[in-house]
Amino acid sequence: MTRHATIILLLALLIVSCKDSKNTTKSVATVYYGGDILTMVGDTPEYKEALVERAGKIEFVGASNKAMEVAGPGHKMTDLNGQTLLPGFIDGHAHFAAFSAQAIGAQILPPPDAEANNIESLIEILKTWNTPENRSLTGWIFGMGFDDSVLEDKRFPTKHDLDKVTTEHPIMLIHISGHFAVVNSKGLDEIGYNASTKDPEGGIIRRENGNEPNGVLEELAAIPHMLKVIHPASNEAEDIFFKAGQDLALSYGYTTAQEGRAMQNHNILANAAEQGKIKLDVVSYIDYLFTDQFMDSKWYGTSYTNHYRIGGMKLTLDGSPQGRTAWRTQPYLIPPEGTSKDYAGYPAIPNDSVVQSIYETGFKNNWQILTHANGDAAMDQMIRTMTPIAKKYGNSNRRNVLVHGQYIREDQLDAFKELNIIGSFFPLHTFYWGDWHKQIIGDSLGNKISPMRTAINKGLKVTIHTDAPVALPNLMRMVGISVERKSRSGQVIGAHEKLTPYEALKGITVWSAYQHFEEQTKGTLEAGKLADMVILDKNPLKVSEENIKNILVNTTIKEGQVVYQKP
Numbered sequence: 268m269t270r271h272a273t274i275i276l277l278l279a280l281l282i283v284s285c286k287d288s289k290n291t292t293k294s295v296a297t298v299y300y301g302g303d304i305l306t307m308v309g310d311t312p313e314y315k316e317a318l319v320e321r322a323g324k325i326e327f328v329g330a331s332n333k334a335m336e337v338a339g340p341g342h343k344m345t346d347l348n349g350q351t352l353l354p355g356f357i358d359g360h361a362h363f364a365a366f367s368a369q370a371i372g373a374q375i376l377p378p379p380d381a382e383a384n385n386i387e388s389l390i391e392i393l394k395t396w397n398t399p400e401n402r403s404l405t406g407w408i409f410g411m412g413f414d415d416s417v418l419e420d421k422r423f424p425t426k427h428d429l430d431k432v433t434t435e436h437p438i439m440l441i442h443i444s445g446h447f448a449v450v451n452s453k454g455l456d457e458i459g460y461n462a463s464t465k466d467p468e469g470g471i472i473r474r475e476n477g478n479e480p481n482g483v484l485e486e487l488a489a490i491p492h493m494l495k496v497i498h499p500a501s502n503e504a505e506d507i508f509f510k511a512g513q514d515l516a517l518s519y520g521y522t523t524a525q526e527g528r529a530m531q532n533h534n535i536l537a538n539a540a541e542q543g544k545i546k547l548d549v550v551s552y553i554d555y556l557f558t559d560q561f562m563d564s565k566w567y568g569t570s571y572t573n574h575y576r577i578g579g580m581k582l583t584l585d586g587s588p589q590g591r592t593a594w595r596t597q598p599y600l601i602p603p604e605g606t607s608k609d610y611a612g613y614p615a616i617p618n619d620s621v622v623q624s625i626y627e628t629g630f631k632n633n634w635q636i637l638t639h640a641n642g643d644a645a646m647d648q649m650i651r652t653m654t655p656i657a658k659k660y661g662n663s664n665r666r667n668v669l670v671h672g673q674y675i676r677e678d679q680l681d682a683f684k685e686l687n688i689i690g691s692f693f694p695l696h697t698f699y700w701g702d703w704h705k706q707i708i709g710d711s712l713g714n715k716i717s718p719m720r721t722a723i724n725k726g727l728k729v730t731i732h733t734d735a736p737v738a739l740p741n742l743m744r745m746v747g748i749s750v751e752r753k754s755r756s757g758q759v760i761g762a763h764e765k766l767t768p769y770e771a772l773k774g775i776t777v778w779s780a781y782q783h784f785e786e787q788t789k790g791t792l793e794a795g796k797l798a799d800m801v802i803l804d805k806n807p808l809k810v811s812e813e814n815i816k817n818i819l820v821n822t823t824i825k826e827g828q829v830v831y832q833k834p
Contacts, residue, residue, distance in 0.1 A: 296321040296338040297827065300331055302347025303806045306792040307354050307776045312769055312808055318352065320798040323826035328792050350821060351806040353772065354792055355522025355799030356742045357779035359691040359730030360670050363524040363549055364532035367512030368497040369736035373410030375440060377417040380739055385419040386428050393432045404504045407437045407496045411736050414443040416589055416703040426451050426482025439496045444587030445737050448489035449482050458492050469615040473605070486586050486615065494530055509539050513546060517831035519740050520820040522799035523789060526551040527637060527670065528581045533561050540575035546830045548574050550783055552581040552637045555625050562634065569784055578783060579635030582625055583615050585645035588673045589700040591707060593642035595674060601707050612642050623652040630660040636667045643674050650682045662687050666782060673716045674708065680725050689782050691730045692717045694749040695738050701754030714761035719749065721764060730782050731774035746771040746807060747816025768807050768815060798827040
């Protein structure tokens with residue numbers, strides 16, 4: 268062999284060696300041991316001694332000696348040091364694209380999440396946040412999460428309150444329900460609302476002095492403008508927003524997040540996916556008004572592209588129960604200011620034929636449909652308009668979802684069972700607004716919000732959700748409150764509707780994976796599934812009920828990679 272040929276052979280062997288070395292690196296296993304490994308498999312808790320992860324998937328879960336054998340030579344060891352390993356968390360319903368605005372905007376949540384307990388404190392928080400750097404992100408001063416039911420003033424702020432912050436720059440505050448906004452005088456000018464502006468269908472511009480807008484906007488008078496206000500004003504701002512929202516989700520153990528009402532913000536998520544910025548899986552449900560724009564795209568389907576996909580369609584039939592825009596069959600005991608004694612909320616889409624045609628589009632295209640309905644009148648509309656469409660097109664394994672359902676009646680639970688509807692409930696309401704619900708709908712009905720136990724007993728498939736940024740995306744707080752069902756004042760809101768700690772964990776793991784058609788790859792710690800996992804500082808099944816909500820996420824792992832580590 269010539270010297271030249273020898274050199275070529277050696278180079279070839281070196282290249283092969285490097286490739287083999289890379290392949291070996293990729294296939295190195297990690298063994299997790301030394302703590303509670305809770306698989307979430309089955310109807311009762313199941314613990315294993317060790318888990319083997321390799322190349323982003325779970326290769327083995329079981330006895331330690333077998334795990335070492337499966338892991339093979341050169342594996343890594345991760346000692347849990349008494350912590351608890353669980354499947355990664357999947358929120359049954361949230362608005363991931365808005366996590367960023369919650370993370371970045373003025374912190375106007377009431378205690379215990381922030382310090383906005385009266386309108387005076389709101390004004391001071393906004394003044395502090397009002398810097399050129401912050402305003403440059405969107406062009407507005409904004410914050411998310413004020414709650415009139417908790418504010419000492421017991422009212423909405425108005426443009427007059429916000430004008431005390433500034434009249435030079437526009438301001439928007441978004442209500443904790445996500446269904447109202449308040450803007451200052453400059454904000455009204457920017458939106459284009461004045462005394463001659465008519466209320467849009469499904470929305471109300473609150474008035475004063477005859478017909479002059481007072482700054483408070485309800486439902487579809489607010490929501491389209493909210494999305495524009497919290498939209499990043501530049502590519503640089505978009506990067507800042509996305510990172511802040513994603514970091515917030517990862518810190519609470521999310522490995523799969525939902526964007527539960529995607530509109531123009533789909534473009535932000537798609538751009539982030541194209542640029543490889545998404546570290547967890549994000550599934551969007553497109554608002555029915557935008558399906559023509561986004562459903563017929565590469566993003567729609569059951570598989571992710573760079574951790575992003577469109578899962579189906581979203582339809583909203585009414586508003587917020589705590590904001591008293593949920594559409595009921597009975598009047599609220601305390602109607603909003605300026606309304607009559609028989610006020611019972613109102614529909615987002617008054618015409619049943621319109622709702623039925625939207626359902627027909629979804630069924631005909633085999634889109635999974637998420638329907639927001641809080642009041643029993645809205646759920647009556649959902650049932651009577653979906654039922655003929657389900658009969659026409661068939662209803663097997665569609666996994667359509669009722670989102671929220673706070674004021675659901677028992678007969679409606681039976682109807683949803685017949686329609687194969689998954690109930691994604693929001694038991695955080697029992698803490699945040701349990702006391703308020705009892706005031707506005709009565710003690711008896713107030714104890715029936717988020718009726719998890721009744722739904723399970725009737726055979727419905729269920730999940731639980733944070734609806735973040737309506738509440739912080741704190742999934743362990745949600746698990747704890749689903750078990751406790753205690754209000755801010757310490758009252759138990761419907762003790763008969765409590766979940767067990769194990770059921771509450773199922774609500775954000777295996778049950779939620781099923782809701783999203785992902786039970787084959789997520790939701791439990793089993794061989795062959797994605798190594799999506801969380802490490803908690805304590806075991807939710809081994810602490811007292813009242814301490815579950817205080818459990819912390821120490822580590823979030825997405826497909827074998829640590830994407831969050833508690834400082």
